[in-house]
Every structure is written in structure tokens, then in C-alpha cells.
Amino acid sequence: MLQRAPSKGLSASFALPKFSSSAHSPPLTENTSQTRKNTVLALCLTVLFVSAPLLWLLKPHRSFSFGWWAALPAAAVTLWQTLQLIPVGQGIFWVERYGWAPTLGLELALRLDGLALFFGLIITGVGTCIAFYTAHYFAGDPRQGFFYLLLYAFMASMLGLVWSDNLLALFVFWEGTSLTSYLLIAFKSEYKAAVDGARRALIVTTAGGLALLAGLVLLGLEAGTFSISGLLATPGIATAAVTPIALTLIFLGAFTKSAQFPFQFWLPGAMAAPTPASAYLHSATMVKAGIFLLARLHPAFSELPLWFWTLLLTGSFTMLLGSLSAIRYTDMKALLAYATVAVLGMLVLLLAFDSTYAYAAFVVTVIAHALYKAPLFLSAGIVDHAMGTRDLRKLAGLGRSLPLLAATVALAALSMAGVPPTLGYLAKELLLESGMKPLEQGQWLVGSLAYGAATLSALFMVGAILTLLWEAFFRRHPEEEGARLHHLPSFGFVAPALLLTLLGALGALAVDSVQNLLFAPAVAALAGEPVELHLKLWHGFTPVFLTSLAILGLGTAVFLARSPLRRLLNSLPAQLTSLFVYDQLVNALYRFAYRITTWIQGSPMAPQISVTLLSAALLVAYAFTHSSLASLPLLDSLEMPSLTEWLLCVLALFGALATIRARSRLSAIIALGVVGLTVTLFFLVFGAPDLALTQLLIEVLGIILLVLVFFRVRPDPDLDSGQGTSWRTISKLGMAAAMGFFGFAVVLINHISQVGESISPYFLENSYSIGRGSNVVNVILVDIRGYDTLGEITVLALAALGGYALLRSPQLPLLRRRIQMARRQNGAADQPTPPKTETGHD
Amino acid sequence: MTEIYLRLVDRILTPILLLIAIFLFLRGHDLPGGGFIAGLVAAAAIELTILALGSAATRDRYGPWLAPLLGIGLMVAVTAALIGMAGGGFFLGRWIQFEVAGETLKLGTPQLFDLGVMLVVVGMAVTYLLRLSEAAETPPPSTKHRETRP
Amino acid sequence: MTPHPTVLILPVALPLFLGAFSLLFQSMAPDRRVALQRILAGLGLFANMAVAGFLLFWVLQRGPQAFQLGLWPAPFGITVYLDTLTALMLAMVGLLSLLIYPFALETIDPERARLGFFPMLLFLLMGANGAFITGDLFNLYVFYEVLLMASFVLLTLGGTPSQINGGIRYVVLNLMGSMMLLLGAGITYGTLGTLNMAHIAVRMAEAPYTVQAVIAGLLLVAFGAKAAAFPAFFWLPSSYHTPHPVVTALFSGVLTKVGVYSLFRVFPLFFPTLLATWQPLLLTVAGLTMVIGVLGAFAQPTIRRLLSFHIISQIGYMLMGLGVALSPSTYGVGFGLALAILFLIHNQLVKTALLLGGGAVELEMGTGKLSELGGLVHSRPLQATLFLVAAFALAGFPPTSGFIGKLGLLEVTFAAGQWPIAAVSVFVSLLTTMSMIRLWQSIFWGKPRLSPPPGVRAPGRALWTTTPSAILVALSLAIGVAAQPMLTLVQTAASQAIDRAGYVRTVNPELTEQDRSLPLGIQSQRSEKAGG
């Protein structure tokens, strides 16, 4: 299985497997590890899902201390999960299964293993703080309840995502997070920026989601199961022929969701969401979904070169791009968003590797990021709330007016910059360590790529966060006209951010006690076998530590050189951004759709008729290519036509041609009548007097009708004269020829082959005895197939009603009067104001 | 001049045509004819009246009958079909036979159905003819841009 | 207690009777006539729903049923046939028309009511029901015409210029379709000597390929044109946005679906081998229908135009299901058809809900132009929510019926090895999402751009008009959440639809023998029964 050389044991080493049975078989399947079956996982999800509408119905904006209540469900679930740390660490997992659509392989299977628990704790833990914060952020706003609805629905979807043990259920929750985040981003739906950002986020994530769905279905079909644990245990799934395609599709899903290059462009736009939502979505949850999925699938596919190189290259490039872009933005949230992109790239990069360093680095980075990024976002929201803006150019000296907030941000920034002894430092150490690993093993290309990217990106992150910290909190004067302080935030407003920051900053100090409780189970899930970690904050002056120091130093240099850097980055052409490419693509799609629709739907009726007729003609022609012409035995079933019949035929033809050639309407109508008459005679000759009579009478009535109408309807203007007539005529003639063949073939087919005899003799035999009439046709019409006739007279009655309605509909003058009246009433509303482009900030 | 001529035709031909229609209807079950044909002939008879007397006079003559004719026809047809349900089948023929002047006459639901057909056909044809004639008798709303091309 | 099989004819006879009855009062004062017609239509729709519900229940209990009209024995008289697929369609159409009724009561203008809107509803229902339950090919044509004629009248009722222009195109292009159907029925009689569908199924198996292909081709064009499938869809987008919104909503749930139903009915029954050999053709048609429809929707400026194009696009998914209907896969034969049926039902629910919601907006704001609408979410939260859920259901998001349909079709096409069409369907799904987002955002988000014209009743907020949408959306969610019962149901329907032997046996057991000779041995029980 996995190659794992015993490490020199600086920061991590392995313990022997705890369960002897799991040494050689994958321990994550239910066969080997203990499971507990209950409904408690479903209950937790239900609690969250039910809290969503409940909190909305409670009209929270009316009560002052709602934050406590709102945080309660999430806190309860967090507490329960915390209690599960020990059993899960011992390999005892909760497993639940509920049928949904088992035929399709879709079932609500939940499984709480180390990875799920780790992510679940972050989701609900950060969620608790966010829920508390929201009450302050939206204090008194009537839309607070709706926000809670969305927030809890999102939280539940996210939790379901990490808990689910079924690929399709995972996808369901995945889409749930997409939808709820769409609504969250566009929460302030009057603003164009919010709406646009939401749409872009949804489209990108849906595109990825659909690719993901296809990939998951392919994988599931190949493995014969949609259960994740089952899939991971399927032998040979990694080498199946379909796997590269499926994996590529899954990568698309994960990369769009987790904002990897080139799909990172939706993330900054999503910052139009209210701050609690941004903080939650982009620090701890939504963007981690893709990472989580990759981590989930890691044990099965990590050996594949496709997996390794895709993740390595995408991750390192995204990391560089994100950290480089972050410094460019003066909007606090945008800056943080790009820093998030960088961290996400880092996580993807880490998942490319197969070493315990990388796993530990992954786990620690996830939690460290959640614990410093969420407070940073929350603080940005507080600044926005207090100052009315979060643009760095307008801010300065907040450290004096908002000292507590400044301390919070500073602590979080230290963690983000990776200053010891924060969790961020630990994460960076581990990252560099796992980049160092390939170097030590002599894989120079991989090692230098990973190490270099990690170093560079860390350096720019330091520069970015120092910029934020300095410009907003500690410098004296803003660049532009400064914003004024509206009101001071209450302690409750800052408390959630402070709590998270403290956890993040000081968590590393307790790493010894935490690592095997919290990190090890998650690493075990990644590694596919139980692992014991020995993480340490300090391990001497290793190259990694020296690099860390260098990063801090160079990062400070970047911070000092931020202005020219910003100018440089801003001068890059916009065509290089993937947002531009995306916009161009969507524009091109719209243009293409517009053009093709114009072409299809804008055509006059004639081509549309042609297409319909031609498709039938082509199908018939196709059928005839499959028949051998030798098999025409029935053609001579009747002898030669008599002279009369030939004459009739010629007369009909003459009539038809006369209809075409007629110069006036009346003569055309009469020529059609001639055709009708010959048809009548035809019927008469071949023993159908009823038909002949009906045809004759209908013909007469029809002619009267046509004459009555076309006597009155104005003649056609001569539109045909002029351009391009010859081509049109040729195409019409071609169509006519095709349809001529069609008619000919359709009649002929009756005589090529007859399967079985007609049912008609029965009618001849029985119409008198049973139907009591000697006119067999009439008996068929009114008795044997009277049901047809019933339908037919209904058609006639409907035609009469329709014609009556058309003649009785309001006439033109009346319509015109009405339209004028409506116009007068509408007045101003008739001229819609052109849509203005709002630039919305929250 | 032509009008008097037409009136005369109307007086003579219309009743004859209507009689022919009834005749065609009655013999329809055994010989060529039947509800459709009879209905069409009757419609032709009424059209003759329209041509001769104009739509207003025709409406005066047949007016009260024409409006619900479609409904009546459909109802008759459906009823004839539904009567059959008594015997366990939609459209099941039920017959009454009696002797008149030595001839066996049979009346049955199929003929009732045929009557419905005839009424609907008359109703439909006359609705169109009458309405269109009415419209043709009034001048069109605007003749300004009527083109002269043949 | 087993009811007499005559009840099978009730879905046709009931609306027809009430419709005819409501035509009897043409000489009554218009207002009283309209009042009467409203009541009769309500009665008819309700009774029809009851009958359809009963039939569904019955067929689930007892399996497929057939009935010979007039007791003429099977290949000679007209058969009506009811299996689960038929009963489902009857129930769906009954439900949709019943739900549309209150909306129509609320919003239809007195003029259209006077011109016969309400009886026409009944006749449309009759036509659709007749097309569903018939077991006779020519009779299918007749009921297509009834349906078509009723739809012509409904489409042009009111006679505004746009209606007339759309109407002419609609009428002419649909006539081309029914012409093909008529020719198909004629050739079937000419070559196979019979019109009864069970009998055709028996004899078609012996027919040479050319005959099968010609008949199948004609029927494909005929039903395809009715279903608005790829090359014959032009009539739909040029007409669906013109009539009263209620009519559009009704049409979307009924008209194209009758075409799809006919394809589902006829192809597995008549041409099981062609379903395999023509699979590339069917899947190409399906793919093009999807793509063209959704691209068309991209370019549309008004609510109903956009939704009309989506109707086309969604038809493609159903055809895709038909294309893989008989493909062998791990899911078993016929599973593709089952999912296509599920998708059909889902589409009926969701599309009608969307068109009702959009129609209410249009009626209220006086325009359906997307560039003039906006910001309605605050004034109409309930309506907005319903529209949003329906829109996402159409785009196939969980936990709605759309997701189950999309997922199932994807699985079954992948399992059948039809990768290209699966990829196309996934791509179209993305485009659908984009288009639905655009629709939703332009109507409900952003700044309000237009205030409703004064004096207009707000149908969007009235209970009568939101309840139908709410019920439809709730049903869609219910199918999504309780998917397994629904899957079982459509699997039953599909397995009955592809069970040719069962069909023939139900219609007339004596037809099963491979008869080249006249089945005159089948003497009628009618001669004894009809003796009175």
C-alpha cells in the first residue's frame, strides 16, 4: 500500500497500529473497526435543519439577547461531537443508514469517523460563534430571522456533507451548501454586486457540482456501490479504466468549490454576502467542502500520478496566485478572500502527498485557518459596522478607538503570519516540513516546487496581513478621507472573534494534549490506518525554522514595499484574470445562443414546415434504402388502370398544377375544386359512394367558405419579387420533389409487404347481422367505430366554437381603445427607468 | 331581378334539399347516406337561404335553433353512446323493432348517434357560413391600403 | 368489489358530456351562461380527478385493464386500455387541470369566459384523456385532433394579433404532425391489416424492417412534432407565450406531454427492436432537443418565452430516457423508461408551477419582460419562494423531484454506456441552472423597476392563485424526499409499458397466437349481448 519510510522523527512519528487486525486490511471499513448504530447523527442533523425555520419563526430581531438562543443548537451539536472525540479516537464510529432512493444508490448514510468529526467540530464550533455574532450584526434588522434560516440550513448541509458515507448523499448536501450559500451571498438582493456575486458563485459551483455528480456516478457504477467506505475498500478501483475520467470530473467539482485556479474568481465576488456569512463560508465551511472531498477520496487514489500531479500543480499555483493577489486589494474582505484562496491552494497541495507530515500539516492548517480567518472576517464586519466602510484607504488608527478589536486582529494576524507559538506557526512548519520531505528523498523537482511555493506564498501572506493590520489599526492617517466612527461595538459583538482567535493562538501550546485527541483520528482517516502523532512546537534550528524566520523577515519587506507592489499588480491587464475569461465565455455563450435562436426561430414559416416535412421524408427514404426492390410482389394485385382512371389521374394533376399556376384567387380555388372533384370521381369508381358524396358536399362547402373569406381578405403584397428568388425557388422545388417521393413511397409501402390479412372481412360479414345495417361504412361509422366519430364531431363542434370565438373577439378599434386607456392609466410606468448599476457594499 | 330569382330558388329548393337530407339520413344505415351527408346537404340548404335572403333573414328564420345546435348534437350523440352503457358497453347498439305497413322498421342507438352527427355537422357548417356571410355583408373596417394587385 | 370495466371510458365520457351540456345554453344571457359553465367545468374537472384517482388505485390493485367499446371483439372494435402509465398520466393531467381551475376562475377575463373558455377546458381534457386511454391507432389520431382543436381554440381565444400570429404557426405546423400520424395509421392498416394496438404489436414483430421503419418514422415525426422534439418544435416557442397565462400553464402540462406519452406507449410496444437499432437517432434527437431548447431559453426576453423554450429542453431528457429504455444495464431493462416517466411527471408539476407563478407576475405587472421586472421578492415573499423552489427543481437541484430524475437518468445512461448523451445532459443541466437563475434574479431580485398598473387585481397574492403553485411545489418536494415509493411506481409503469405480451393478453388473449390469417375465430360475445 502506501510507502512510508520511518521518519527521522522530528515533528511526527508513527505509533504501531492500535488494532492488530488492521495492519493489513483497510481499517476504515465497518468490518474491522467498531461501529455504533443509532439515530443520533440523524438527530443532530434534524436539530440543525429544524432550528433553521424555527429561528426564523421566532422573529429574533425583536428580542435583545437572541444570540444565546441562536447559538444554542449549534453549541449542543458541538458539545456532543466533542464528547465523541475519545471513542472516535479509539476507532469506534457512529454509522447510520436511511433509505432514500436505494434503487438509485442514493441513501442517507452517515458515518462519524475521525475526518468527519474533525470537520464537523470546526463547522459547528465556528458556527456557534457565527450564530452568536449574527445577533449583534443584525441587531434590530427584521431580516435577521431569515438570515438565521439560511445560516442554519447551510450549517446543516455542511455537516451532512462531512458526515455522509454515500457519494450521492454527499452530493445532495454539496448542492445544499451551494444553494444556501447562493441565497446567503445575495442576501442583500437589492444590490447588483451581491446578486452578481451570488450568481457567479452558484454557476461556477453548479458547473463543478455537475461534473462532480457525473464523476461520482461513474465511480459508483464502476465500484458497484455508492457507499464511500465501500468505494474506498473496493479493490482495484484506482486502476479501473474509468477512474481517470471520473477523477478529472471530481477534481473539477472540488476545485470549483474550493476556489482553485482557474476557478478562484467567484470567491471575491461572494464577499458581497453579509459578514457573518462570508466569515462562515470562507473560513471554515463552504470552500473546505472541496478539500474535504479530496481528503475523503485520498486513501483510495493518492497513489495515482494523475492525482499527485494535478493536486501538486493546481495547489501550488493557486497558493502563489492567492497570496500574491491578496496584497493588491484595499477592501478588507477581498484581501482576506484572496488569502483564503492561498490557504486552499496550500491544502490541495498537501493532499497531493502521501506522508504523515503532509497529513498532519493538512489537519493543522485546516483548523488553524478556521481559527484565524473567521475572526479576521468577523473583525472586518465589526469595522464595517462601526465605521461604515471596510476600505483600507479610508481607515486608520482603529487601534486606539477599538483596542479590543485591534488585539483580536493582531493575534489572528500573528497566527496567519505564522509567528510562533500560534497554530498558524505549527501549520506552516508542517507545511514546509512536508515540502522538505521530497527534497530529502531526492525528488528535487517536486520538493523544490512545493517548498518554493510554500515559502513564497507564506511570505506574501505575511505581507498582506501586516498591511491590513497596519493600515487599519496602527497608522495615524488614512490615504483618503477617513471614515468616522459611528458607534462602538459591544463586547458581545467582539467576543466570538476573540474566543476563536485565542483558541487559534494558544491552541498550539496545548498541542501535546490535543494532537492525539483531535488530529490523530483525522490523520488516520487520511492515511487509511491509525496513526499516533508527535507534534512539537519547537525542534531546534532546522532548515525549516530558518526558512520560517526568513519568511517573517521577507514578509515584512513585502509589507514595506506594498505600495509599488499594488501599483504593479493593478497595472496588469485585466485580460489575464480568469474572471475576464469567464465573463468572455458567458458572453460568448449568450451571443451564440442568441444567434442560433435568431436563426432558428426568426425564420418564416416555410422553412419550419420544410424541416418538419423533410424529417419525415428522410426517415421514409432511409427505410426504403433498407428494402430490396426485388420484393415487390404485390404491385400487380390489380390489373392495369382503365382509361377513365388514367383520365381522372391526369385531370387531378392538371387541377393541382392549375392551383399552383392560377393568377387569381378565384381561379385557384376553383382549380382546387377540380382536384376535389376528381378525387370524388375516384372514390366513385372504386366503390365508395358514401365517400364520394361526402367529398363532393365538403368540396362545395369548402369552396363557399374559401370564397367568402378570400373575397374579403386583402391580397398578399408582392413580397417575392426581388432578392434571391432563384435559390428559394430551387429549394422549394427540391422540397416538392422530396415530398413527392414521400407520398409515392408511403402509398407503395402498402404493396411491398403485407403482414397478416385485413380485419375488414369481419365488418362485411357481421355488419348486417350484428350492426343491423347493410351499409357497412355507415355501420362502422356509427357503431363499430362510433367512438372515432364521436371524437370527430367533437372536433367539428370545437372548430365551430373556435371560429365563432374568433369572429366574436373584440375588433381592432375596441382593442385600440383599450390599449390607449391602459397607456393613459399607466402613464409614467410605461417608460421604465434604465437600470442603474449599483455598487453595493454591506 | 336576381334577388327574386334567388328567392324563388330558396322557396322551392330549400325544402327539397331539406327533405333530401332527411331521406339520406334515414336510409343511411343501409344505403349510401347517413348523418354526415345528410348534415352537409342540410347545411347546403341553409346556405341557399343565406345566399337568397341574406344572413339577417336566415337568422330570423333559423335563429333560435342554431345557437345551441352544436350542444344538442353532441348531447344526442353522447347520450346515444351512453345508453349503450346500460348493456355493459359504451356504444353498444340497442334496438327497437316494429312493423309499419309490412316493413320492418328498426330504430336504434346507432341511428340516434347518427342524428347527433347530423346536428353537429349542420351546426358547424351553418355557424361558419352565417357568420362569414354576416361579415361579408358589412364593409371591411379600413379599405385604405387594400392593394390592387389581382 | 370490482367495478364494471365501463368506467374506463369515464375519463372521456365525463368531460365530453359536461362540455356538451354546457354548450346547450348558448342562447342564454352571457353572464348567466358563463356562471353555469364555470360551475360545470369545476364539476367536470373535479369528477375527472376523482375518476383518474380511482383508476390509478384500481390499476395498482388489479393490473392493466382493457375494455372493448360496444363489445366488438378486440381487433375489430375500438379498445381502451389502462395500465399504470396511462393511469398516472390521467391522474397527472387531471390534477393539473384541477389545480389550474381556481387560477382560471380568478384571472380569466370575462371576454374569454364568454367566448367559451370553460367548456374548452373540458374538451381539452377529453382530448388528452382520450389520447391516453386509447388502444387503437386511428382512434389515437382522432383524439389527437380533438386535443389539437381544443388547444387551437384556447390558444386563439381572445384573438389578439400575437395570438393569431402564433396561432397560425401553431396550427399549420401541428397539422403537419397529425398528417404524419394519419398516414402512419393508414399504412399500418395497409401493411398489417389492423388498427388495434395490441394486434399491431403482434403483427409488427413479423413485419419486414422497411415497413417497421416507415411506420416508426412517421409516428416518430408525428409524436415528436406534438412533443416539440428537435426538428419539429418550432410551433411551441412561436405560440406558447401568446395566450392567457393560464392556458400556457395548462398547455405545458398537457400538450407536449401527450406526445411524449404516445412515444412511450408506442415505441416499446410496436418497435422494441427499433428502440435498439434507432438508439443513436433517438439519442441525437434527444440531445439536440435539449441543447436547442436551452440555448433558445438563453436568448429570450420575457418570462413565458423563456419558460417555453425550457419545455422543449426538458422534452429532450424524456427522449433520452426513451432512448435507453430497453438498453441492458445493471438497473434492468426498462429502467430508463421508468426514469423518463418520472421525469415527465416531475416536469409537469414543476413547469406548471413555474408558468403559474410567472403568469401571475405577468398579469399583475402588466408585462413579462425581464428587463422591466425586478425586486418582487420583498412584496411577494411566498410567491417568490415557490418560484425559487420550482426553478431549482427544474434545474435539478436536490431535494426536489428534478434531482431524482436527473440523477436517475444520468445513472441509467452511464450504465447503458451512452456517455455522449449523458455528458450533453449534464451540460444542459448547467445551462438550465444559468437560465433559471437569470429568470429568478431578474424577476425577484434587484431594485423594483416597475410598479403594477393601477386597478389591477393582484393575482400573485391571492390565495386562489398561489395555492395551486404551492401544491405543485410541495408535490415536487415530496417526490424528491420520498423518492423510493415514486421510483417503485414508475418502475411498475415502465415494466407494464414494455410488457408487450401482457398488453396483448389484456386486450384479447386470443391475439397472442402468431396470426397471419384472419382472427375470425374470435366470435363476439356481443352477438348474444347485443341482441335486445
Place this chain on the structure above:
Amino acid sequence: MTALMLALLVGLLFACGTYLVLQRGQIKLVLGLGLFTHAINLALFGTGRLTRGAPPLVDGETVKAAGSAAALFARYADPLPQALILTAIVISFGMTAFIVMLIFRRDALTGSDLLPGELAAVVNTADPFAKFTLRMQLPEAADDYDLLQYELDEVYDYPEREVENARE
């Protein structure tokens, strides 16, 4: 051979009908549909066996005399296609009448008699995409323009701007 003749005739009627239907002008459309109807009726007629001159009028004695159904069928014309055609004739009459009425109504409304494609360009509701140049060619119809303009309001005049709107 008669069958061949019939097939030929049907083919030619179809061809003429198609040519007419594809022409511009609504009278031609209606006439073309009329030719189609005839063609289809003849085609249906051709699906049965053609028998010269023996209408299917069969009473009890004839049945007895003939002995078997097959013998009857050999002597008399096939009644089933006749019944089908009768139904088809009547239905297509209803359809034609309705179309004619639509044309009548349109003429009454718009005062112009263009084909749908062109008329749509003027009234521009069935067809948002048709070219607008045609509107210029019909200055005589100006008095109906306020109605037409009303319909135009519903749809867009500036395709490019609509693309922008669509993007929004």
C-alpha cells in the same frame, strides 16, 4: 399497376401541395393544405384493396350467399379505409375552416395580409427575431401602428441591448 398509378398521383399531389405551402401568401397556404388533404385521403384509400365498382353494401342474404368472409372481401370494396377517410375528411374540413377563420381574423385585425413570418416582423410577437426592415416597407399600414406598437412593446427592438439584459 393501379396501385402504382395511385402512388404516383399521391406523390404528385404531395409535391404540388408542398410547393404551394412553401409559397408566400396565406391563400396559397390554405390551398396547399387542401391538396395535402386530398393526397392523404387518396393515400388512405390506397391502403385498402382497390375494388372497382362494388360498394360495401351487404345485407343478410348476400352474406349467406357468399359463404365466407373472405369471399365477401374479394367481391366488395374494403369498407374500413372508407370509414377512416370519411372521418379524416370531416376532421380536415374542420381544421381548414378554422385556419381560414384565423386568416380572416388576422386580416380584420392588422389590415395586412403577409405571411406569418413577415407579419410577425411587423407585429413582431410571434417572432422577436425577424428583421425589422420590413416595417419600413409598409408605410400604408401606418394607421394600425399603434396596435402594432403595443405588441412591439412586449418584445425588444434592440437585440444587442437584450443580450446585455440577458447577461444582467
